[in-house]
Amino acid sequence: MSTSPDSTPAPARTTAPPAAGTAETALRQTLLSRGYLRLLLLSALLGVPVALACFFFVALQHELQHWVWTSLPEALGHPAPPWWWPLPALLLAGLIVAPVVTRLPGRGGHLPVNGLGGPPVGPAALPGVVLAALLTLPLGVVLGPEAPLMAVGSGLALLALRLRKGTDDPQAAAVVANTGSTAAISTILGGPVVAAVLVVEAAGVGGARLVALLLPCLTASATGALVFTGFGSWTGLSIGALTLPSSALPRVGPDAGDFLWGLPLAALIAVVITLARRLGRRAAAWNGSAHGAPAAWRVVACAVAVGVCVAAYALVTGRSPAEAALSGQATLAQLAGRPHAWPVAALLALVLFKGLAWGISLGSLRGGPIFPSVLLGASAGIACSGLPGLGITPALALGIAAAATAVTGLPLTSSVLAVLLLGRAAYDQTPLIVLAAVVSVVVTQALGRTTGNGSGAHRP
Numbered sequence: 001m002s003t004s005p006d007s008t009p010a011p012a013r014t015t016a017p018p019a020a021g022t023a024e025t026a027l028r029q030t031l032l033s034r035g036y037l038r039l040l041l042l043s044a045l046l047g048v049p050v051a052l053a054c055f056f057f058v059a060l061q062h063e064l065q066h067w068v069w070t071s072l073p074e075a076l077g078h079p080a081p082p083w084w085w086p087l088p089a090l091l092l093a094g095l096i097v098a099p100v101v102t103r104l105p106g107r108g109g110h111l112p113v114n115g116l117g118g119p120p121v122g123p124a125a126l127p128g129v130v131l132a133a134l135l136t137l138p139l140g141v142v143l144g145p146e147a148p149l150m151a152v153g154s155g156l157a158l159l160a161l162r163l164r165k166g167t168d169d170p171q172a173a174a175v176v177a178n179t180g181s182t183a184a185i186s187t188i189l190g191g192p193v194v195a196a197v198l199v200v201e202a203a204g205v206g207g208a209r210l211v212a213l214l215l216p217c218l219t220a221s222a223t224g225a226l227v228f229t230g231f232g233s234w235t236g237l238s239i240g241a242l243t244l245p246s247s248a249l250p251r252v253g254p255d256a257g258d259f260l261w262g263l264p265l266a267a268l269i270a271v272v273i274t275l276a277r278r279l280g281r282r283a284a285a286w287n288g289s290a291h292g293a294p295a296a297w298r299v300v301a302c303a304v305a306v307g308v309c310v311a312a313y314a315l316v317t318g319r320s321p322a323e324a325a326l327s328g329q330a331t332l333a334q335l336a337g338r339p340h341a342w343p344v345a346a347l348l349a350l351v352l353f354k355g356l357a358w359g360i361s362l363g364s365l366r367g368g369p370i371f372p373s374v375l376l377g378a379s380a381g382i383a384c385s386g387l388p389g390l391g392i393t394p395a396l397a398l399g400i401a402a403a404a405t406a407v408t409g410l411p412l413t414s415s416v417l418a419v420l421l422l423g424r425a426a427y428d429q430t431p432l433i434v435l436a437a438v439v440s441v442v443v444t445q446a447l448g449r450t451t452g453n454g455s456g457a458h459r460p
Contacts, residue, residue: 030212039172043179043216046160047223050153050180054187055227055237057134057152058145064138069322083314086140086307086321093139094303097365098296100132101289108132109151111289112369113280113362115408116147116185120177123162126155132366140325142306142357143367146188150368153184175216183220187228192221194420198413254432257389265384265395266402266436269377270443273406276355276376280362287364294364302364306357313353317346324354327367328375335375339382339392347383351376369407374417377403397422397429398436406444411437 030036068089073081100108106125109132121129133148157180161173178199186195199217200210228237254262284290287298314321323331331350335342358372381399385392397418404414415437419426426433 031215035172036212039175039216040219042160042176043219044223046157046176046180047183047220047225048227050156050183050220051187051224051227053152053156054149054184054224057130057149058188061134061138061145064134065326068138068140069325080320081314081322083311083321086310086314086325087304088307089139089325090141090303090307090310091300093136093141093365094300096135096139097132097141097303098294098299100128101294101299101366102296104128104131107292107294108366109148111284111363112143112147112365112367113277113284116150116368116370120154120158120174120181121151123155123159126152126159129155129366136365137327137367140307140310140321141303141365141367142310142325142327142354142361142372143365143369144188144327144329144371146185146368146370148367149184149188150181153180153182154178156180157183175213178213179216179220182217183224186221187224189417191420192218192225194413194417195221197416198410201410201412254391254394254429255389257387258391258394258432259435261384261387261390262394262398262432263435263439265381265390266398266439267443269380269399269402270406270440271447272351272355272376272380273373273403274444274447276359276373277362277407279356279359283360283363285363289364299364302360306360306365309353309357309360313349316353317349319346324350324357327371328354329371332371332375332378335378335382336396339385339396342382344383344386347379350379351383354379370404373403373407374400377401377406393422393425394429394432397426397433401433401436402440405437405440409441409444411441414440 069081069085073079073085078085097108104125104127106121106128109121109125109129110119129148129151133145137143137145137148154177157176158173161176182195182199185198186192189195196214196218199214281290283302287302288294289299310321310324313319313324354372355376358369358376361367361372362369377399378396379399380403381395381397382392384390385395400421401414401418404417405411408414411434415430415434418433418437419430422429
């Protein structure tokens, strides 16, 4: 049949072509409109200050963490933190966070058991978010910095928007908040790629709306990345992004054993992460956080319970309690760098006790849920790497992908994160990584996870 305009049937000529043309025209008008171009310019300008704010936030957090877990024990005559060290540290964390979540605006940020998401954090709530994260994460709270960083990004972006005149459009405010949080999360995830994929997958939109949302996020993330990659003769700033010593991992292709053991292991990791999140919901219901009115003494009790779990790990294994405390970023690097140095019993104990501590932290304290879950998945994978036919690199790769998917509900984002973390070693593991993410999201859905996508990206 002829495809010329003269021979096109009337119904087709009046429906399909105009619809496609209208969508393309609408997208062109949006991207070239004066308001949208101003939004792109604002996004480019926001990237650098947001990245600098994140740098100082993370740098100060690392300094405090080093002082609490290294300098102070050494000053007291301990070459490593003793087993009881988490008990007073987490008690102090509870005493600090309790008034923040009960009295300050914004309650110190959203509850981490609900994922990374929640409404954008406005400037008024920003001080509480910074105080809760900056003063408690270094004390051993088993959460990561990603959610507070996103709150810092969205808060600064909304503050910049508020300083402009004639910016009362709520849709523009939502896009700017999302842009700021994306620029912030890209700094800790090692660059704009994972953050951009997260926006695409979490937004749940397509076509013109997706392009209009993605461009400001990419712009802010790219300009912010210059702070860390350097520009010209300036080498940039070093930040504690989530990285692994991938050169220590053998680069081998997966075989039948990796898939036969790996996919059931991915399902098991998804079950472990889901059970820990259920513990978080129970903790939130018990202390009142699930209803928006937490009781201060119960928040403190939950923090002490986290300390007990971390101390129990040190007592049972004879290893440093710092391995089970904190976000797990440093422990993950140690595990990937020297996987054979960890006994299987120690890895299983880490999954048990850190999983319990993480679950309680999710429902009571403040921080991000992703980093500790990645360590739990990696630990479970390495612990099972001694099974016949399952290699260390495939076990680590699928563990990261399965755990990240289980906590975020975003299989594509989690797969990209695992690939970037493993570097060159990930090339041959990509099929296993993707299948592990698929298995994980199916298992979490089958277990009735009801917390939404948990991605943390604010939809415009």
